[in-house]
Amino acid sequence: MSNGLVPTAIVAIAAAPRTRRTNYPEPFASRVAGREKRPLGDVFGLSAFGVNLTRLAPGAISALRHAHSKQDEFVYILAGRPLLRTDHGETQLAPGMCAGFRAGSGDAHHLINRTSDDVLYLEIGDRTPGDAVTYPDDDIAAVLDPEGRWRFARKDGTPY
Amino acid sequence: MSNGLVPTAIVAIAAAPRTRRTNYPEPFASRVAGREKRPLGDVFGLSAFGVNLTRLAPGAISALRHAHSKQDEFVYILAGRPLLRTDHGETQLAPGMCAGFRAGSGDAHHLINRTSDDVLYLEIGDRTPGDAVTYPDDDIAAVLDPEGRWRFARKDGTPY
Numbered sequence: 478m479s480n481g482l483v484p485t486a487i488v489a490i491a492a493a494p495r496t497r498r499t500n501y502p503e504p505f506a507s508r509v510a511g512r513e514k515r516p517l518g519d520v521f522g523l524s525a526f527g528v529n530l531t532r533l534a535p536g537a538i539s540a541l542r543h544a545h546s547k548q549d550e551f552v553y554i555l556a557g558r559p560l561l562r563t564d565h566g567e568t569q570l571a572p573g574m575c576a577g578f579r580a581g582s583g584d585a586h587h588l589i590n591r592t593s594d595d596v597l598y599l600e601i602g603d604r605t606p607g608d609a610v611t612y613p614d615d616d617i618a619a620v621l622d623p624e625g626r627w628r629f630a631r632k633d634g635t636p637y
Numbered sequence: 638m639s640n641g642l643v644p645t646a647i648v649a650i651a652a653a654p655r656t657r658r659t660n661y662p663e664p665f666a667s668r669v670a671g672r673e674k675r676p677l678g679d680v681f682g683l684s685a686f687g688v689n690l691t692r693l694a695p696g697a698i699s700a701l702r703h704a705h706s707k708q709d710e711f712v713y714i715l716a717g718r719p720l721l722r723t724d725h726g727e728t729q730l731a732p733g734m735c736a737g738f739r740a741g742s743g744d745a746h747h748l749i750n751r752t753s754d755d756v757l758y759l760e761i762g763d764r765t766p767g768d769a770v771t772y773p774d775d776d777i778a779a780v781l782d783p784e785g786r787w788r789f790a791r792k793d794g795t796p797y
Binding site: 483485486487488489490517518520521522523524525526528548549551553561563565568570573574575576577578579580582599601603605 | 713
């Protein structure tokens with residue numbers, strides 16, 4: 478049953494994938510080419526946090542390894558065996574495992590699918606304003622443009 | 638690997654269950670006696686939202702049917718087949734299905750396990766302050782006590 482505006486419930490994997498795959502410039506965009514995100518929370522009009530059902534094809538990464546200043550993140554593995562990379566090394570994940578990434582910890586993270594099978598997981602992130610993201614492994618920085626939008630540049634400020 | 642303060646990742650079902658099962662007074666507490674919540678986000682020090690791995694034994698409900706004024710909620714079914722009850726009727730859920738409950742919609746919801754198998758799901762809720770909860774089906778209301786804490790009373794204000 479539906480209230481006419483949003484569905485009451487959906488089969489998550491049947492949700493529409495995000496059409497814009499990434500905002501990263503090259504050469505980083507190619508590294509997440511095998512990543513597919515289905516926004517689930519948006520389907521129900523949620524605004525305080527986002528929930529994505531995300532698939533990583535073999536070889537894909539979840540994102541550049543990064544840390545958020547103000548937004549918490551959480552992942553729950555539904556299928557497949559990704560590696561979680563943080564400042565503390567690599568941790569093997571498996572279905573039924575979860576990890577949380579506290580805002581402001583400074584510990585950067587991402588998932589890598591080094592297997593020959595897809596990885597499927599839920600990712601949750603809040604939408605606290607004023608968030609900033611840092612990328613310790615890559616020459617990329619998010620900078621505010623004059624219109625107040627985040628743009629990617631090199632760490633010395635020069636554009637891609 | 639761990640950073641010494643929080644684990645990097647955990648097996649969700651191995652997380653400690655919440656020891657205090659419910660704040661409801663009787664006769665409502667008994668209706669959620671078969672509900673077990675494992676707080677997962679708290680394990681990682683997350684503060685912007687909570688993530689619970691929740692199990693409903695046969696006959697249990699997730700909560701009294703309720704609506705939040707300011708906090709969004711989201712559920713993802715991992716195992717079992719609960720019924721979702723909203724103002725619009727009942728919807729059969731199954732593993733891989735999800736539902737979101739937008740703050741302020743006024744549409745009250747809960748899950749019921751009418752099967753003979755356990756139901757297991759992830760529930761996410763943000764922690765926007767100033768939230769209020771309403772219960773259309775039951776004679777219960779959450780009221781602020783003089784110390785600013787939420788207490789349950791009957792809808793006419795008399796205590797349980």
